[in-house]
Amino acid sequence: MACIGCELKEQVSQMDVDTLVQEQLSFETDLAMEEVRDQRLQICHQCEQLNQHTCGRCGCFVRFRASLKQKSCPDRKW
Secondary structure, X not given: OEOOOOOOEOOOOHHHHHHHHHHHHOOOOOXXXXXXXXXXXXXXXXXXXXXOOEEOOOOOEHHHHHHEOXXXXXXXXX
């Protein structure tokens, strides 16, 4: 997987992603409800743009974006 933003070609484990996402979410105050986040992630996991942990359209970690109340899918799927 190459990072869209920096073109690094490093594998990131699910545990690393979980840690990064949790750290970033700790700074956020306007989070989506857990069931909303889970519905969003279910849609992401069925999307052809998903590249392991990241969105192929915008480069974000899908778990982070899906957790933010005011964010939306760049393909307008949620």
